[in-house]
Amino acid sequence: MTATLIDGKAIAQQVRAEVRAEVEAWTAGGHHPPGLATILVGDDPASAMYVANKQKACVEVGMGGFSHDLPADTPQSEVERLIRELSDDDRVSGILLQLPTPDHIDGPRLTTLIPAGKDVDGLTPVSAGLLAKGLPGLRPATPSGVMELLRRHDVEFVGAEAVVVGRSDLVGKPVAALLLAEHCTVTICHSRTRDLPAVCRRADILVAAVGRPQMVKGDWIKPGAAVIDVGINRTDAGLVGDVEFESAAEVAGLITPVPGGVGPMTIAMLLRNTLEAAKAAAGV
Ligand code: NAP
16 A cells, blocks of 8 residues: 555544633633534434434533434424524534434424524535535535545645545535635536546545445546545445545555544534534624
């Protein structure tokens, strides 16, 4: 392997430690600790685990955690009422509705009720609009994590060719917008892109967010490129990314592993968003 490994676990720990120090300084300055409210409807084990991890992470950095675990048959109107209540609660800096919700609840519509200032997931149409227009706002956590990994490895953005494979609202589109904001020349690829390998070969920065195990091969990569693999795919061989790591690591300059690359960054950036939301609410 010739590429330098991007250690997402270590960088996520650094971000968490920085957030913890900032929270300490914030509360020492006489402010309420930032608070994250999570809403979980139903008992899907994976969702319950994600929410528990987020709450645990909040406590570890000195933030308030407000956990609302509701039974699977909670009516939509009840969840709406809770979101409104949390929107008006000054102790709550950020609100996160864990998706997917049970079938009788329109989760994506409910997230639109979260005010932009508390949208720590950065996924509401208002937050997406702010990002698209280059206005200040909370950015989605996983895409912010991708940017943080690149920044902490001093990857040059200005004028770089960036190729993002995947155009989801969750990852592909916001990553592309963040790269564009840093003055990369950005190409977004998707399932109808013609000659995907040739497009990827142009990339100084290649972000794969597809959800197809090891789709991006080593010979799709420009020598020396920074390769960020967002994919998380469960296979018989264990957890793998969207990039064929072995062959890609022989060509890339920098590369994220799966697991231990982008994955750990999501909660770290969620914590940073919650702190930023608290500061913005206080006018700082
Ligand atoms: P998604 O909503 O399913 O989007 C996948 C995208 O990949 C779509 O835009 C799709 O194109 C494109 N695509 C599918 N097959 C393709 C092909 N053969 N060639 C080129 N493009 C293709 O997935 P997502 O939510 O963005 O997630 C992507 C991956 O990231 C998943 O593995 C997910 O588990 C992982 N993920 C990780 C984190 C984390 O690390 N914390 C967070 C979120 C997601 P079309 O639009 O044309 O269908």
